[in-house]
Amino acid sequence: MLTKYVPDKYQKSIYTINYKKLKREGIKCLIFDLDNTLVPASVNEVSKKLKDFINDLKIMGFKVIIMSNSPKNRVQIFQKALMVDAAALSFKPNKDKYEKIIKLYGFKAEDIACIGDSITTDILGANKMEFTSILVNSMSKSDHYIKFFNKLEEKRILNNLRKKDLLVKERYYD
Numbered sequence: 001m002l003t004k005y006v007p008d009k010y011q012k013s014i015y016t017i018n019y020k021k022l023k024r025e026g027i028k029c030l031i032f033d034l035d036n037t038l039v040p041a042s043v044n045e046v047s048k049k050l051k052d053f054i055n056d057l058k059i060m061g062f063k064v065i066i067m068s069n070s071p072k073n074r075v076q077i078f079q080k081a082l083m084v085d086a087a088a089l090s091f092k093p094n095k096d097k098y099e100k101i102i103k104l105y106g107f108k109a110e111d112i113a114c115i116g117d118s119i120t121t122d123i124l125g126a127n128k129m130e131f132t133s134i135l136v137n138s139m140s141k142s143d144h145y146i147k148f149f150n151k152l153e154e155k156r157i158l159n160n161l162r163k164k165d166l167l168v169k170e171r172y173y174d
C-alpha cells in the first residue's frame with residue numbers, strides 16, 4: 001500500500017504553500033516538522049524570515065505547533081524563539097503524540113494540516129490520522145536524528161512512488 005505515503009499536497013518549501021487556500025479548506029491548525037522543514041537540521045537559530053513567517057500565520061488565525069522527533073533541548077530553542085507550542089521526541093509516524101494534540105486543543109482531524117519533509121514520518125503519520133498532509137523538499141541532506149536505515153527506506157519508497165507515478169520529486173501540486 002504505497003498510497004499511505006502520498007501527500008495531499010506537495011510544495012517546494014514552507015514559503016510556497018498556499019495558506020489562504022488552507023484557510024478556505026477549513027484548516028485551523030498547522031503542525032510543522034522542525035528539521036529540514038522549518039530550518040536545516042544543522043541550524044540552531046531562528047532567522048527573521050522564519051520569525052515573520054510564523055507570525056503571519058498566527059495573524060491569519062492558525063494555531064501553529066512544532067512536532068519533532070528531535071530531543072527536547074533542540075526543539076525548545078525554536079519553541080521559545082517562535083513562541084509556539086511544541087512536542088519533542090514525537091516518534092512520528094506513531095499516532096500517540098498526534099492524538100494527544102487533538103485531545104489537548106479539541107481539534108478534529110479535518111482541522112489539521114501537517115507539513116514536513118519526510119514521507120516515512122511526517123506524511124505517513126498525517127495520513128494515518130487523516131490530517132491534510134503536505135510534503136516539502138528537505139532544506140539539507142543531513143539529518144542528525146534520522147538513522148541511516150530510515151534514509152534508505154525513504155529513498156526506496158520514493159523510488160517506488162516515482163515508478164508508479166504517484167509522487168515525482170519537483171512535480172508540485174496543491
Ligand SMILES: [Mg+2]
Nearest residue numbers: 033035036117
Ligand atoms: Mg524533517
